[in-house]
Amino acid sequence: MDVTATTPIRTIRARTVVLAADDVDTDQIIPARFLTTTRRDGFGDALFADWRFDGEGQPRPGFALNDPQTRGAGVLVAGRNFGCGSSREHAAWALRDYGFRAVVAGSFADIFRNNALKNGLLPVAVPGDALAWLTAHPGVEVTIDLEATTLAAPGLAPAPFPVEPFARYRLLNGIDELGYLLSRSGAIDAYERSRGA
Amino acid sequence: MTPRTLFEKIWQAHEVVAETAETPAVLYVDLHLVHEVTTPQAFAELESRGLPVRRPDRTLGTLDHSTPTDAAELLGRIPIRDASAAAQVAALERNARAHGIELLGLGDGRRGIVHVIGPELGRTQPGMTIVCGDSHTSTHGAFGTLAFGIGTTEVGHVLATQCLLQRKPRCLAVTIGGRLQAGVGSKDLVLAIVGRLGVGGGTGHVIEYRGEGIRALSMEERMTVCNMSIEAGARAGMIAPDATTFAYLQGRPGAPAGEDWEHAVERWQALPGDAGAAFDGEVSLDAAAVEPMISYGTNPGMVTAVGGSIPEAGDAAFMKALRYMGFEPGERLAGKRVDLVFIGSCTNSRLSDLQAAAAVLRGRKLARGVRMLVVPGSQQVKRAAEAEGLDRVFLAAGAEWRESGCSMCIGMNGDVAASGQYVVSTSNRNFEGRQGAGSRTLLAGPATAAAAAVTGRVTDPRELAA
Incomplete structure (x- = not known):
C-alpha cells in the first residue's frame, strides 16, 4: 500500500482535566471569530476562548483550564455529546494545539469524532460509571490503550471504549487516510466509467 | 429483493467499494460544494502532496461565511475590513483558478449561501451525494439527496479522490402527520422536532422526514426542515422526491433539459423508499399541534x-x-x-x-x-x-x-x-x-x-x- 505515514498512536498516558458539561459545542471549543485564517495551527490560545477569558481577555477564575494545577494535562474529560454543532475541524486542531491527545466523554457528535480521528486526537467514549469516576477524580493519570481499546487509571478498572476498526488500525500503524483512498484509484476509475460519470 | 429506504438506495448506488468489518465504504461524491472558510487548509494539503483536484467539474465554490454583507465591501468600493477574511476570499479565488473550479465570486449575480445556491441553480438533484465543509449541508436532503457536512481533512479527500471513507449510518424515520395551522411555518415544525429529539437524539443516524405534514410543504419549507437535522445530531436529513421537487427543479440552469429531463424524472421517481422498508427507529409528530416556536x-x-x-x-x-x-x-x-x-x-x-x-x-x-x-x-x-x-x-x-x-x-x-x-x-x-x-x-x-x-x-x- 503506497501511503504516506503519520505518527502511530499506541498508548496515551497523561493527566486529566475535567470540564463537567454535556453538549459542549464546537462554537465553545473555538468561537467562529478565530476561523478567519488559512492555517491549521495556532488555535491553542483560542481554545474555549469565551469560557477561559472575560471580555477584557483576563482568565476567568474557576474555569478548569485556568487552574495552574491542570497545566500539562493531556486528556480532557467532558460529558455527553461532546463536539456537537458546526463541522469546523478547527475544534480538533485547537484541542490538539493546546496539548490534548484525547477527549474522554459519554458520547461524541459524529462530525467531531471524525475530525478528531483525522488529527491524532483520540475520542474516547466510556460507559457512564467510568465517566462519573473520572469526573470525580480530576487530575488523575489515565492510561488509554488503543490496542486493547481500554482506559484505565489507578483505582479505576479498565473501561472499554469503541473505536471504528479502520481508524484504530490506521492510528496504530500510522497509516495516512488520503494515501489509502488514493490507493483505491483503480476502483474509483472503474466506478466513474461504469456510470458514465 | 429486500425493500430499501430512500437512504439505502442512494448509499448503495454510490458505493465504490462496499464496507467490510475492517474497512469503511469508499463512497462516491456527486457534488462537492466549497466555501472560503473550511477549504484553504485542504487545498494546501493537495499542494504539498502535488495532487490535482480529481473532478473540478463536480466541485462548485461560493463565498459566504466570512464574506461581508456590506455592499461597499462586497463590491470592492472599499477593501474588506477584516484582513484575515479578505485573505480567505483571495485564497479561494486563487485555488479555484488554479484547479479549474467554478467559483461564484464577489461580483457574481449567482453568489450566495452555499446551501441556497445549490438548489437555486438546479445543481442539487435527487439521488445525488453532496458534501461540503459545513454541517448544514443536510439542507440539500430536501431534494432526496444524501447530503452531509464534513471536516477540512475530508474536504481534501474529496478534492483529491471525489470519494470519502464512510461507515453506513443508521436511518431514523420522523413521520409528520397532519398539516401546519395557518400562521405556523416549517421553522416552527423543525424547532419542535429538534425539541423532541434533543440535540443528540439523531447522532449516528440519517433522518428521513415523511408523512402528510412533509408532503404538504414547499421545497423552500422542506429545506428549512432538513437544514436543522444536524441540530438533532443527525448528519443528514432527507425527504423523498415528488411532484413538488420536480416542479421546483424544472427549467433551472443546472437541471437536465429536454429528453434528459424526462429520463431524469423517471430515475428520480424510483428513489422513494419501498413499501415495508425497515428503519432503525421512528418518531412521530402531529404538525397540526405545532405552535409558533x-x-x-x-x-x-x-x-x-x-x-x-x-x-x-x-x-x-x-x-x-x-x-x-x-x-x-x-x-x-x-x-x-x-x-x-x-x-x-x-x-x-x-x-x-x-x-x-x-x-x-x-x-x-x-x-x-x-x-x-x-x-x-x-x-x-x-x-x-x-x-x-x-x-x-x-x-x-x-x-x-x-x-x-x-x-x-x-x-x-x-x-x-x-x-x-x-x-x-x-x-x-x-x-x-x-x-x-x-x-x-x-x-x-x-x-x-x-x-x-x-x-x-x-x-x-x-x-x-x-
Whole structure:
C-alpha cells in the first residue's frame, strides 16, 4: 500500500482535566471569530476562548483550564455529546494545539469524532460509571490503550471504549487516510466509467 | 429483493467499494460544494502532496461565511475590513483558478449561501451525494439527496479522490402527520422536532422526514426542515422526491433539459423508499399541534411555544443555560425584551422567508431601539425580493437590507450582536456567543422574528396578523 505515514498512536498516558458539561459545542471549543485564517495551527490560545477569558481577555477564575494545577494535562474529560454543532475541524486542531491527545466523554457528535480521528486526537467514549469516576477524580493519570481499546487509571478498572476498526488500525500503524483512498484509484476509475460519470 | 429506504438506495448506488468489518465504504461524491472558510487548509494539503483536484467539474465554490454583507465591501468600493477574511476570499479565488473550479465570486449575480445556491441553480438533484465543509449541508436532503457536512481533512479527500471513507449510518424515520395551522411555518415544525429529539437524539443516524405534514410543504419549507437535522445530531436529513421537487427543479440552469429531463424524472421517481422498508427507529409528530416556536436556552433543543413558558426545573446544564440567557425557570417567553432581529441564514433566507417577514412588517415600524438585519440567502433571492418591493417594506420599517451571505448566523463577517444583547434570529444555532461574544440568541421563524422587531418584545406573530 503506497501511503504516506503519520505518527502511530499506541498508548496515551497523561493527566486529566475535567470540564463537567454535556453538549459542549464546537462554537465553545473555538468561537467562529478565530476561523478567519488559512492555517491549521495556532488555535491553542483560542481554545474555549469565551469560557477561559472575560471580555477584557483576563482568565476567568474557576474555569478548569485556568487552574495552574491542570497545566500539562493531556486528556480532557467532558460529558455527553461532546463536539456537537458546526463541522469546523478547527475544534480538533485547537484541542490538539493546546496539548490534548484525547477527549474522554459519554458520547461524541459524529462530525467531531471524525475530525478528531483525522488529527491524532483520540475520542474516547466510556460507559457512564467510568465517566462519573473520572469526573470525580480530576487530575488523575489515565492510561488509554488503543490496542486493547481500554482506559484505565489507578483505582479505576479498565473501561472499554469503541473505536471504528479502520481508524484504530490506521492510528496504530500510522497509516495516512488520503494515501489509502488514493490507493483505491483503480476502483474509483472503474466506478466513474461504469456510470458514465 | 429486500425493500430499501430512500437512504439505502442512494448509499448503495454510490458505493465504490462496499464496507467490510475492517474497512469503511469508499463512497462516491456527486457534488462537492466549497466555501472560503473550511477549504484553504485542504487545498494546501493537495499542494504539498502535488495532487490535482480529481473532478473540478463536480466541485462548485461560493463565498459566504466570512464574506461581508456590506455592499461597499462586497463590491470592492472599499477593501474588506477584516484582513484575515479578505485573505480567505483571495485564497479561494486563487485555488479555484488554479484547479479549474467554478467559483461564484464577489461580483457574481449567482453568489450566495452555499446551501441556497445549490438548489437555486438546479445543481442539487435527487439521488445525488453532496458534501461540503459545513454541517448544514443536510439542507440539500430536501431534494432526496444524501447530503452531509464534513471536516477540512475530508474536504481534501474529496478534492483529491471525489470519494470519502464512510461507515453506513443508521436511518431514523420522523413521520409528520397532519398539516401546519395557518400562521405556523416549517421553522416552527423543525424547532419542535429538534425539541423532541434533543440535540443528540439523531447522532449516528440519517433522518428521513415523511408523512402528510412533509408532503404538504414547499421545497423552500422542506429545506428549512432538513437544514436543522444536524441540530438533532443527525448528519443528514432527507425527504423523498415528488411532484413538488420536480416542479421546483424544472427549467433551472443546472437541471437536465429536454429528453434528459424526462429520463431524469423517471430515475428520480424510483428513489422513494419501498413499501415495508425497515428503519432503525421512528418518531412521530402531529404538525397540526405545532405552535409558533422559540428557543429559550443555549442549544437548539431548548425550545417552547412562543406563547409558552420555560420549564419549571431542569438539571445543572439547564440552569447554566438560563443564567447565560438571563431567564428564570417557569418564566413566560412572550414579552421578553429584544435588541436585535436577524432574518437570514441557510435556514430561513429564501424568498418565501422574506415574504413571511415582510407580511408582518408591511406598514409598520421597528420598535424604538431595535436593530434589524435582513440578509437574503443569495443575490438571486435579493433581486427577486426587490422585484416584489420587499426591500422597500424592510427599509421603510427601518431595517437594514444587505447583500447575501451567512452574516449574523455565524458572526465572523462583521455582523455581530454586542455582549448581553437579545437577538431573535431565524438562524439555526443559539449556542453561547454564536452571534458575537456574550450575545443571547432566541431562534424562531421569520414571522416571529419580524413580530419581535415591531414590538421590541417576544411576540406571537398571529397577534399581528392583518
